[in-house]
Amino acid sequence: MTTQEVTDLTAASNRVTSLSLSLVNAKRLKIQVIDAYGALAINLVSSQTVSDLGSNYSSVFAEVFQEVSAYPANGAITLASGVVKLSKTSAGAYTLAAPTTAQDDMYLIIFTSTAFAHVITATGLLDDGTATPKNTATFAATVGSSLTLQASSGKWKMLNKNNCTIAS
Numbered sequence: 001m002t003t004q005e006v007t008d009l010t011a012a013s014n015r016v017t018s019l020s021l022s023l024v025n026a027k028r029l030k031i032q033v034i035d036a037y038g039a040l041a042i043n044l045v046s047s048q049t050v051s052d053l054g055s056n057y058s059s060v061f062a063e064v065f066q067e068v069s070a071y072p073a074n075g076a077i078t079l080a081s082g083v084v085k086l087s088k089t090s091a092g093a094y095t096l097a098a099p100t101t102a103q104d105d106m107y108l109i110i111f112t113s114t115a116f117a118h119v120i121t122a123t124g125l126l127d128d129g130t131a132t133p134k135n136t137a138t139f140a141a142t143v144g145s146s147l148t149l150q151a152s153s154g155k156w157k158m159l160n161k162n163n164c165t166i167a168s
Contacts, residue, residue, distance in 0.1 A: 069085065070085045107149065
């Protein structure tokens, strides 16, 4: 991919101000995207190895610039990597399963689009850097509450949170 192609791709989305590419473990393509406000940094690692891609990077970029997955009802969050919008029009109750080790280094960004206290239960899976992983993430009843997680050794490592409480 040439510098011009990266510049063209960046210009194609009015929300993206920075885009960088790098290799993880000399095998998988890592893409970092920073939005126009500089507040949201998305780091995604391709599920495909570079050798599998050849010169066709479109499938990797599709992983980054994918549609947001909306969750308008209670239930399981099945997306393993990408962006999740909690959009239930009352307080939502969601579950999140453990990521597989094959998903290590993949990112999940979760945000609210309705002003209700949504709760995600991921029993023993939310690693907030303390000695014991936590069980729940409770989002404040405000639009834009968010949580950024990274899959790591079968747990969800918390990288960032905004108006979200992590608890046992």
